[in-house]
Amino acid sequence: MDALPTATAAVLDRDGLQALIEALAARGFRVCGPVVRDAAIVYDEISGVADLPAGWTDRQAPGRYRLERRADQALFGFAAVPQAWKRFLHPPVETLWRVRQGEDGMLFSSAVETAPRYAFLGVRACDLRAIAIQDRVFCADDCRDDAYERRRRDAFIVALNCSEAGDTCFCVSMGTGPRAEGAFDLALTELLDASRHEFLVEVGSAAGEELLAGLPRRTATEPDRAAAASVVARTAGRMGRSLETAGLQELLESNPEHPRWDEVAERCLACANCTMVCPTCFCTTLEDHSDLSGGSAERVRLWDSCFTLDFSYIHGGSVRQTDKGRYRQWMTHKLATWFDQFGSSGCVGCGRCITWCPVGIDITEEAAAIRATPHIQGGDHG
Numbered sequence: 001m002d003a004l005p006t007a008t009a010a011v012l013d014r015d016g017l018q019a020l021i022e023a024l025a026a027r028g029f030r031v032c033g034p035v036v037r038d039a040a041i042v043y044d045e046i047s048g049v050a051d052l053p054a055g056w057t058d059r060q061a062p063g064r065y066r067l068e069r070r071a072d073q074a075l076f077g078f079a080a081v082p083q084a085w086k087r088f089l090h091p092p093v094e095t096l097w098r099v100r101q102g103e104d105g106m107l108f109s110s111a112v113e114t115a116p117r118y119a120f121l122g123v124r125a126c127d128l129r130a131i132a133i134q135d136r137v138f139c140a141d142d143c144r145d146d147a148y149e150r151r152r153r154d155a156f157i158v159a160l161n162c163s164e165a166g167d168t169c170f171c172v173s174m175g176t177g178p179r180a181e182g183a184f185d186l187a188l189t190e191l192l193d194a195s196r197h198e199f200l201v202e203v204g205s206a207a208g209e210e211l212l213a214g215l216p217r218r219t220a221t222e223p224d225r226a227a228a229a230s231v232v233a234r235t236a237g238r239m240g241r242s243l244e245t246a247g248l249q250e251l252l253e254s255n256p257e258h259p260r261w262d263e264v265a266e267r268c269l270a271c272a273n274c275t276m277v278c279p280t281c282f283c284t285t286l287e288d289h290s291d292l293s294g295g296s297a298e299r300v301r302l303w304d305s306c307f308t309l310d311f312s313y314i315h316g317g318s319v320r321q322t323d324k325g326r327y328r329q330w331m332t333h334k335l336a337t338w339f340d341q342f343g344s345s346g347c348v349g350c351g352r353c354i355t356w357c358p359v360g361i362d363i364t365e366e367a368a369a370i371r372a373t374p375h376i377q378g379g380d381h382g
Contacts, residue, residue: 008203009220010212011191017075017199018049019215020158020186021121029119029156029213034081034086039067041081043088046121053078060166060240060351062360073197076190079166080350081303084127084128084279088153090134092276092303096147096286100296117145121182123184125177126169126348128159130279132182136342137282139221156207159184163192163231167240168351170364174243176234176348179328186212189228194206226254244371249336251371256328260369265324267359272305274361275330280346283311306330331363 012020023054024031036053047053052075059066061078070077073297097110100176123131134153134361138145149234159180162171171177180187184206189200275281285304290297304311307326308340312319320326348361 001286003033008209008212009225009236010201010215010217011220011224012199012201012215012217013335014049014197016216017188017274020211021048023211023214024119024121024156024165027156028117030116031119031121031316032085033121034078035077036067041067041078042083043085043120049075050075053077057164058166058302060168060355062168062354062362063357064360065355068145072192073189074163074192076160076188077192078165079162079164079169080126080352080355081130082219082356083277084130084350084352085120085123085131086134086279088120088215089131089155090138090282092147094147094301096299098296098298101294110147112341115150115154117154117156118151119158119180121158122188123157123180124160124162124350125180126171126174126350127279128157128180128182128184129176129348131157132349133280133342133344133346134282136344137280137334142336156211157184157186159187159204161187161189161228161232162235163190165238165240166355167353168354168362169239170241170243170351172236172239173245173364174345174347174349175251179232189231191224191227191231195226198224200224236324241349241354241362241364241369243347243349245345248367249339251374252332252336252367255370255374256332258370258374260366260373261324264327264361265368267361268323268327269358270307270309270326271358272307273356273358275307275365276303277352277356278334279348279350279352280334281305285311306333331366334363335367 021031031046032043033120034041034053035044036056041056041058042055054073054075054079055070057068057070058078059068097108099106137149161180162178177255184204187202187204191198191200201212203212226330283304283306284301287300289300306329309318320329334346
């Protein structure tokens with residue numbers, strides 16, 4: 001693993017991290033970070049370091065998740081949380097517009113006018129890449145989403161170089177982590193041992209540099225940088241899963257009738273958990289609501305999934321009527337045809353789809369099984 005980049009860097013202690021959170025709140029941001037709730041670590045609004053999951057870690061495996069106490073007081077000593085930052089930038093339920101009858105006619109309001117300003121604390125490398133992927137989906141000129149674009153434009157991102165890899169993580173295989181790269185304002189690496197608990201902070205933007213300048217800090221030394229690089233290297237060596245990506249797009253596209261699709265369909269519940277926790281899935285449906293008096297109406301967008309029977313419904317019925325067809329569509333899109341649409345894989349190796357599948361279906365295992373016994377054949381893709 002390469003050494004961390006020699007960008008502007010400083011070191012904060014826990015009080016400095018508290019000052020960072022307070023400085024973001026003072027600038028009008030709604031600060032969100034990891035908290036313990038409902039026997040899981042989730043992302044929610046925070047007011048200070050005391051809200052962070054000090055001393056907690058998680059244990060993840062296919063179809064399994066549980067919290068455990070750590071032997072130390074690490075604040076970020078856990079792997080990917082159940083839901084990613086997608087739920088803030090691309091909410092699961094969102095009113096796109098409302099209209100009501102006023103004295104002078106119809107009064108219209110849109111979600112773009114009320115989008116909050118978020119500051120995200122602890123955005124892992126895989127999730128940082130996922131945000132970049134969703135930027136390509138929602139900010140492209142031909143299908144721009146104004147509400148998403150505003151939330152994304154106004155967001156302040158404090159990334160995190162991971163110190164913990166879960167049993168279902170495979171970001172190294174996807175080239176997405178564990179070191180944060182890309183569009184962030186600041187990036188943290190937690191440095192914790194018997195003699196200190198500090199955070200190396202790297203600057204990624206002018207806004208980040210301006211904020212850091214006002215915090216209690218010290219200049220990072222070469223030993224600090226070396227310690228941070230060691231954290232990232234150690235995490236990279238502890239991936240619980242791997243995925244061979246060479247030739248994967250061609251492999252999946254040329255195996256639409258591989259027997260493995262039938263095997264996975266026998267286990268798949270079509271519950272859509274994998275798409276709900278995936279940080280890049282973006283499928284939605286629209287509902288129009290009105291009150292009984294006819295005085296108001298609204299359009300609501302909700303997350304949907306290619307695993308639901310109605311999602312592919314067109315006049316005459318659903319295009320994908322089988323679990324086999326729906327699982328194949330999801331996995332092939334995620335790992336293959338996504339390249340044709342957006343120029344990258346749709347998977348960032350976070351492992352959430354493996355952890356939160358009730359029957360423990362493992363996308364890396366399915367890909368490996370098809371690679372082991374390719375069964376090239378055309379046929380119905382339904």
